[in-house]
Amino acid sequence: MQDLITITPNPNGNGQQVVSARELHTFLESKQDFSTWIKNRIKKYGFVENVDFEVYHNLVENLEGGRPTIEYALLLDTAKELSMVEGNEKGRIARRYFIQCEKQLKEIAAKPQSQLDILAGAIQALQHQEQRMVAVETDVADVQQEVKQLQHAYENNVIPLDYYAVAGYCKKQKKTLTPADVQRMGKLATALSKDSEYPKRFIPDAKYGQVGVYHVSVLKLVTGF
Numbered sequence: 001m002q003d004l005i006t007i008t009p010n011p012n013g014n015g016q017q018v019v020s021a022r023e024l025h026t027f028l029e030s031k032q033d034f035s036t037w038i039k040n041r042i043k044k045y046g047f048v049e050n051v052d053f054e055v056y057h058n059l060v061e062n063l064e065g066g067r068p069t070i071e072y073a074l075l076l077d078t079a080k081e082l083s084m085v086e087g088n089e090k091g092r093i094a095r096r097y098f099i100q101c102e103k104q105l106k107e108i109a110a111k112p113q114s115q116l117d118i119l120a121g122a123i124q125a126l127q128h129q130e131q132r133m134v135a136v137e138t139d140v141a142d143v144q145q146e147v148k149q150l151q152h153a154y155e156n157n158v159i160p161l162d163y164y165a166v167a168g169y170c171k172k173q174k175k176t177l178t179p180a181d182v183q184r185m186g187k188l189a190t191a192l193s194k195d196s197e198y199p200k201r202f203i204p205d206a207k208y209g210q211v212g213v214y215h216v217s218v219l220k221l222v223t224g225f
Helices: 021-028 034-045 076-086 089-155 166-172 179-194 216-223
Strands: 007-009 017-020 053-058 069-075 201-205 209-215
Touching: 017 021, 017 076, 017 089, 021 034, 021 069, 021 076, 021 089, 034 076, 069 076, 076 089, 166 179, 166 209, 166 216, 179 209, 179 216, 209 216
Parallel strands: none
Antiparallel strands: 007 017, 017 069, 053 069, 201 209
């Protein structure tokens, strides 16, 4: 659609679209001078400043010392009404133009919003996934370190016979568990070992000071394999 009259975002940043009253006055080919025309229209139709229009003092065009011109930014509804009451063919054209512009602006505003919501949701999901991956990588690194230390302990006969850490036992059984599963099974094994003839034991650990190990009979009950 051809731009008959420029429509711009409101300079105050409230998201509304506005029209220059001076440009509208030119398009309507009113025989009154602009200042008289706009003041009479505001008074006659009861337009309210900061509701139907806003006033700006244009200093740019008066750098040589003249008085600043007063500009009026009209909301689209106000511009439509002024076009309608002008009572000529240009007024009817302007009114239909503003109605069509409003329709297109609403359509444009609706589509990007839904797309932005989808994009924002996708970004949030990716960020959440990234946080989970970082946490999992940290847990995996801890388990790998634990397995390495336990292997060294076994080789040096530090761990009692038939005692394993949960991670070491799972590795021995060729089972892959998540760090969360390993942690959960460790808590359960601790509880079972408390009243068992095979109590929980501890071995030295460079990172944590010591780690718990459990008898194979307890680990079988906990893991199910």
